[in-house]
Amino acid sequence: MNCRLHRLHLLWILLIFGFVCPRARAVSWFPFGPDGGDARSFAADPRDHAHLFLGAANGWIYQSRDGGQKWERLALVGKRDDLVIRHILVDPANPNHLVVGAYVVSDGGGIYISDDAGATWSSQQEMGGHSVRSLTFAPSDPKIVVAGTLDGVFRSADGGEHWERISPKDSAEIHEVESLAIDPADPDVIYAGTWHLAWKTSDGGKHWASMKQGIIEDSDVFSIIVDPKQPNVVYASACSGIYKSLNAGGEFVGGVGKNKTQGIPSTARRTRVLMQDPNSLDTVFAGTTEGLYRTFDAGKYWMQTTNSDVIVNDVYVDPANSKHVLLATDRRGVLASEDGGDSFVPSNSGFSARQITAFTGDAQHAATVYLGVVNDKDSGGVFVSHTGGLSWLHLSDGLDGHDVFSLGQASDGTILAGTEHGIYRLKDSLWQRVGDDAKAVVAGVAPPETKTARRAVRPATKQVVKAHVATAPVLKGFDGSVYGFAPTGESLFAATSLGVLRSPSSGVTWSVVAAIPMDHWRFIASAKTVVAAASLNESQKSVLEISTDGGANWKTVALPEKVTQISALAVDAQGEVWIGDRDGVYVSGDRGATWQSPANMIVRSVNSLYYDAQGDRVLVTARDPATVAFAIDVKSKGANSWDTGWKLRFVRPVGDYLEAATMFDGIVVQPRMVDSADVAKH
Secondary structure, eight states: OOHHHHHHHHHHHHHHHHTSOGGGGGSSSEEOOOOEEOEEEEEEETTEEEEEEEEETTSEEEEESSSSSBOEEEEEGGGOTTEEEEEEEEOSSOTTOEEEEEEESSSOEEEEEESSTTSSOEEOGGGTTOOEEEEEEETTEEEEEEEEETTEEEEESSTTSSOEEOSOTTOSSSOSEEEEEEOSSOTTOEEEEESSOEEEESSTTSSOEEEOTTSOTTOOEEEEEEOSSOTTOEEEEETTEEEEESSTTSOOEESSGGGOOBTOOOSSOOEEEEEEETTEEEEEEEEETTEEEEESSTTSBOEEOSOTTOOEEEEEEOTTOTTOEEEEETTBEEEEESSTTSOOEEOOBTOEEOEEEEEEEETTEEEEEEEEEESOGGGOSEEEESSTTSSOEEOOTTSTTOOEEEEEEOTTSOEEEEETTEEEEEETTEEEETTOSGGGOOOSOOOOOOHHHHHHHSOSSSOEEEOOSEEEEOOTTOOOOEEEEEEETTEEEEEETTEEEEESSTTSSOEEETTSOOOEEEEEEEETTEEEEEEEOTTSOEEEEEESSTTSEEEEEOOOTTOSSOOEEEEOTTSOEEEEETTEEEEESSTTSSOBOOTTOOOEEEEEEEEETTTTEEEEEEEETTTEEEEEETTTOOEEEEEOSSOEEEEEEETTEEEEEESSSOEEEOOOOOOHHHHHHO
16 A cells, blocks of 8 residues: 555544544544535524524435534434434523434424534424424424424424414325424414415414415415414415515515516425525525525515525524625535625535446545435535545546436546436546447448347347447437446446447447447456456346456356346456345356355345455445445455445545445545554655
């Protein structure tokens, strides 16, 4: 390992034991970004406005002690990574008492309570399973907490310890409660916005009345706020626009049509949150799915202050300094403004909620690694680290917001990205789509046979198929999904939704490998001259093809009897082929004639296999156990394991330590102590 990585190890030790939140040390591997992702909700300690809480879409709550400049993981709520932290409440009388409302996108959620400032959480049993979409407390009595769920409105009179339904059970109208507000003086006056208009009760839920005068029929009401000094002034945001009432919801003006509020476009934008400036109540922020809007005159005129590609989930205005404004956004994480919302910059140090799907190291620079992410559009794509994973830079210019499914490196050092819309090459820090350069097209070659034609001439027995690899170039406009790259010699292979491809030119030109069918090839791996590719055919069964001569010839390999769908693939330096499926790991040293499973290693639903040449071992992750990384020694087939504390997508070597991609929390790094004297020698 080079000198730079030794120095980085020492820096890791300082970071892990000097800067990581003490409460997070129970986790054995440590998170290091890349920063950003989906941020959903804010809350502030009423006694210390610089102490903020941030809820994510993966079950995590973060905290900041400096007003949102830096974040640290505080706790995983609900012990699951698909829990959306929709609202966080901090008790004004006791800041150690926190209440969270959360939901799972598919179904479920609940109320969670902490009595130690968010370090630990318990689920409130009466609300278990309820999809909580809105949560607020009464300004005049914080012990009164109201929750809006997909099946109605609930209220607690003791700070969230016990709950009762206050909307009619099985109501045909009051359900899918997306927003709530309570009168600042009277806790019995409650406003509830649903996926079908808004409702109001003035007697604590005994009777409810529809608030629809002036609001377009069938409007989804996403946010409601009540002016703290003029309770008759009520704002409501809906899919049809922003509305305002001067008589406590009796009648609204705004929205679209003749009363349309100026400055808010009537497109597909949805206003997810409204927030008043506590120091200037005529200043209201509207966080929408098409950017942030702001009014200085109580809603008469609105102006957009961010680009329209910013999706705003929550807004925080510092009560001590209205110039300090934070946005919780999709994909971009936290954005901060120090000029009252005129301009914003990212403020995500320590906050990472990325879904990583690809990883490759730079063979020429040991401390340089690349990550590919999905679901983040222009905010995602590829990140690069020149510090072995300690810090990350965004490197996505030219990717056009595509998801990155795979990363690889050609023999000349070129980095390639496989996306849902073709292959990209990195050149001078800019991604270029393969095939867009006319010089890359090889003319005069007949197109490949159709999928049906190939199968018609394919031998029925498991015989070697003799064929030239290159048959036709991937012409300009190749738009297939690319799931993996594998180098062998000067060639580079790619597994795609339109067949297996081969490039003899470091990814500049590509040809379809005609010797194997044009199935949906999901996995490809290589070592020396052995290349293996696994597909998922039309009957949802995997096909495994192996070449032992660098891709010149291919053979269909029989799978183990129980295996129907391959979920991971690797090839080691001995030419052994490794596959994973729902029942475990299998290895064949005789090109698929026989298979065996490593002894004393029980895993289910394998999601990654990777051959680590330096350690001569195969690295394994699986969904069961989800947090354990395994290393199988190629020679002995014995296994080591590490419980990382995180649900893993895959694990990779960097120098003499490991890094793992989590399901939703970015990269985590294996702690590894390095003798400082040894570091000094280098």
